[in-house]
Amino acid sequence: MGRASDLRLVRRLAIGLALALHVVGCGDVVDPPGRRLAAEPSGTASWLVASAPSSDAAPPIAAGAALASTVPFPGRVASIAMRTWVYQEPDEDSQKLGYLRAGAVVGRAAAPSGTRECAGGWYRIDPRGYVCVGKGASLDVEHPIVKTAHRPPRRGEPNPYHYVMSAAPAPHLYFKLPTEDEQRYAEGKDRDRSVGLRGAHVRAALGAPDEPPASWLSGDPLPKPYGADAALSYRSHRGRARAASAFGLIATYDWTGRPFGLSTELDLLPLDRTRVARVSTFRGVLFQEPGIPAFVTSFATPVYRMVEGPSGPVPQKSGEAPYRSGWALTGRNNGSSDGLLETTAGVWLPAGNLRVGELREDPQGFAEQGFKWIDVSIKKQILVAYEGRRPVFATLVSTGRGDMGDPETTTATVRGAFMIVSKHVSGTMDGDESTRESFDLRDVPYIQYFYKGYALHGAYWHDDFGKSRSHGCVNLAPADAAWLFEWTNPQVPPGWHGALNPNHGTLVYTHG
Numbered sequence: 001m002g003r004a005s006d007l008r009l010v011r012r013l014a015i016g017l018a019l020a021l022h023v024v025g026c027g028d029v030v031d032p033p034g035r036r037l038a039a040e041p042s043g044t045a046s047w048l049v050a051s052a053p054s055s056d057a058a059p060p061i062a063a064g065a066a067l068a069s070t071v072p073f074p075g076r077v078a079s080i081a082m083r084t085w086v087y088q089e090p091d092e093d094s095q096k097l098g099y100l101r102a103g104a105v106v107g108r109a110a111a112p113s114g115t116r117e118c119a120g121g122w123y124r125i126d127p128r129g130y131v132c133v134g135k136g137a138s139l140d141v142e143h144p145i146v147k148t149a150h151r152p153p154r155r156g157e158p159n160p161y162h163y164v165m166s167a168a169p170a171p172h173l174y175f176k177l178p179t180e181d182e183q184r185y186a187e188g189k190d191r192d193r194s195v196g197l198r199g200a201h202v203r204a205a206l207g208a209p210d211e212p213p214a215s216w217l218s219g220d221p222l223p224k225p226y227g228a229d230a231a232l233s234y235r236s237h238r239g240r241a242r243a244a245s246a247f248g249l250i251a252t253y254d255w256t257g258r259p260f261g262l263s264t265e266l267d268l269l270p271l272d273r274t275r276v277a278r279v280s281t282f283r284g285v286l287f288q289e290p291g292i293p294a295f296v297t298s299f300a301t302p303v304y305r306m307v308e309g310p311s312g313p314v315p316q317k318s319g320e321a322p323y324r325s326g327w328a329l330t331g332r333n334n335g336s337s338d339g340l341l342e343t344t345a346g347v348w349l350p351a352g353n354l355r356v357g358e359l360r361e362d363p364q365g366f367a368e369q370g371f372k373w374i375d376v377s378i379k380k381q382i383l384v385a386y387e388g389r390r391p392v393f394a395t396l397v398s399t400g401r402g403d404m405g406d407p408e409t410t411t412a413t414v415r416g417a418f419m420i421v422s423k424h425v426s427g428t429m430d431g432d433e434s435t436r437e438s439f440d441l442r443d444v445p446y447i448q449y450f451y452k453g454y455a456l457h458g459a460y461w462h463d464d465f466g467k468s469r470s471h472g473c474v475n476l477a478p479a480d481a482a483w484l485f486e487w488t489n490p491q492v493p494p495g496w497h498g499a500l501n502p503n504h505g506t507l508v509y510t511h512g
Contacts, residue, residue: 073107073126080145081136081226086129086496090114090122097129098492098499102225102266103149105141106495127493135226144223147213148266151250153425153443155494156486158478160426160445161248162206163460164261164274167198170245171273172237173263175221177212180256182236183270191270195258198272202259205276209259210251222266241269241440246277246461248426248443264426264443280463282477284326284383284395291328291344293357293384293394295466296321301353304340315340315348324466326394329356355466357382357394363417366507372488373507374456376474378404378413381466383456383474385487393487395480398459398469404512411471413510418450420488420505424498446481448488450508457481474510 079100088095090113100106112121113130120133131137138146153160172186183191203209216222221232232238241247247269249261259271285293301323304315315334321327327349332342340348341356357380366373370388377383378399385393402412426443445458456474458481465477476484485492490501 072109073124074110075108075123075139076105076141077108077123077125077131077133078138078141078143078146079104079131079136079225080138080143082228083498084131084136086125086131087122088129090118090124090130091116092118092132096500098490098496100131100137100495101497102145102228103152104495104497105146108139126495144215145225145266147215148223148262149225149250149264153248155425156482158445158458158482159279159460161250161264161443162252162261163277163279163443164202164247164249164269164271165277165461166241166243166245166247167194167273167275168243169273170241170243171269171271172240174237174260174268174270175224175232176219176236177216177253177255177260177268178236179219183256183258185235186237187270194270194272198275199259202271202274202276203254206249206252206259206261206271209254212253212255222268224266228265238267242430245440246442247274277460278463279460280465280477281479282324282396282463282465283479284393284477284483285328286393287328287344287391289328289344290359290390292331292359293382293391294327294329294341294343294349294354295382295396296323296325296327296349296353297355297466298353299323301349304348305346306334306348318347321349321353324396327354355380355382355396357384359384359389359391360509361389362386362507362509364507364509371507373509374484374488376413376508376510377512378415378468378510379512381468383476383480385484393483395476396466398462398465398467398475399510400470400472401468402472403468407472413470413472413474414451414454415510415512416451417507417509418454419503419507420448420450420456420490421502422449422498422500423447423485423488423490423492425485425492426497445478446476446485448485450505456484456508 079102081102084100086097086099088097107126109124112123114122118132118134122130122132124130133139169190247263250264251262253260261269261271263269301321302317303319303321305318306313307316328344330342330344334340334348338351341351341354342348357377360375361367362373367386367389373386375384375386376397381397381399383395383397384391400411400413402410405412407414424447426445427447428442429444430440441461447455447457449455454472456476458478459475460478462469469475488506490499490505492499
């Protein structure tokens with residue numbers, strides 16, 4: 001995923017300014033309706049660790065505790081728009097702090113703080129900022145949009161949604177529960193063929209279906225959030241998805257003997273026209289103590305322990321290291337830098353089977369000041385997250401396919417020192433339909449923009465981490481993207497879908 005040549009202008013990004021991103025960045029960014037975060041997510045588990053993570057290794061979401069507000073929020077307010085902006089003051093001319101997405105419900109003050117250009121009133125929300133009650137927000141938490149978008153993203157988990165990829169032919173986007181006659185009218189003879197071909201497989205992969213709400217059985221259209229494309233051009237659907245498309249699903253249903261999924265844009269997709277995404281299980285490595293990051297690049301890599309021999313310690317094989325497993329090296333070798341390298345786990349690995357990172361200083365002096373910052377090596381395809389000079393996390397990534405080329409004319413990742421300006425729990429990235437780079441990937445997880453259209457984000461559509469693969473962005477395995485999202489600044493409060501801070505985000509340093 002990443003930047004396509006000849007991309008359209010990226011729509012308004014998080015800082016409230018129109019960022020014209022023609023021919024740069026990952027692709028156009030479209031934000032479908034969001035979800036309510038029911039509770040603070042738990043930390044990610046089962047990390048491959050070079051040594052056990054320490055208590056100060058920035059556990060996911062824990063930083064959100066610092067956002068707790070002393071202002072009471074006895075009421076609740078719901079987002080009913082694609083983006084419900086949160087402003088610093090009860091004034092739409094004030095700074096935007098972030099946004100909620102349709103279905104989100106957060107705490108609010110009991111009374112409004114004014115009605116300037118907002119007839120429904122400006123309400124202070126948890127933990128900060130104000131939203132305008134009206135087209136974008138409602139005091140009715142039983143609003144039809146809230147009830148339809150009933151399931152929040154699983155924030156903090158590697159996959160905030162179940163993901164499916166379009167098959168051939170691509171699925172229709174139904175705006176209601178379609179009858180069998182309506183399905184056959186739209187899809188023709190392909191309808192019955194695709195049900196038999198993929199229906200059982202999709203059901204098995206996605207688990208037990210949900211029960212369709214009783215209100216849907218009347219055949220009325222599903223509600224659409226304010227700002228969404230609600231044009232209904234056909235009898236029961238709004239056309240087909242693009243061929244190279246993917247979707248995050250809120251829920252799945254059995255209807256007319258066929259599996260359907262509810263997308264985050266509140267469309268119903270026949271899931272037998274899709275295939276379930278095989279999401280990578282790769283994870284990076286957390287460090288308890290300083291070490292040099294390294295990743296195993298070969299299968300059947302031997303692990304050695306040193307045992308006493310007649311003339312001193314000698315290596316003895318004690319197992320094998322998993323492919324792409326992460327380790328922390330001490331810097332010691334067994335007499336030759338191309339021989340065996342010592343790890344902080346007390347075992348030794350052959351240097352020829354490792355991709356070894358480098359410990360670096362950032363160009364802005366963040367390391368010296370003890371701040372968090374991120375180092376991305378394009379040549380090594382390694383990301384290292386630091387707290388000051390101490391590496392706390394490392395992983396393999398996929399940067400732009402253009403490698404060290406010119407980002408203006410190739411799919412290379414931009415190089416330099418940048419600050420994260422906006423973060424989104426998920427968002428849609430797409431490419432220009434007029435080019436061979438056309439794609440439409442919905443709910444790309446854990447997006448963190450650091451320069452124009454360039455971002456760190458999770459990738460659910462490939463498992464090639466450690467190889468350049470993207471159109472310019474820095475692709476992360478979903479579990480790594482989830483962890484990094486909660487570690488960096490600006491923090492996204494619970495219940496919000498995005499946060500903006502163009503001046504005080506975490507430093508990202510990309511280089512060869």
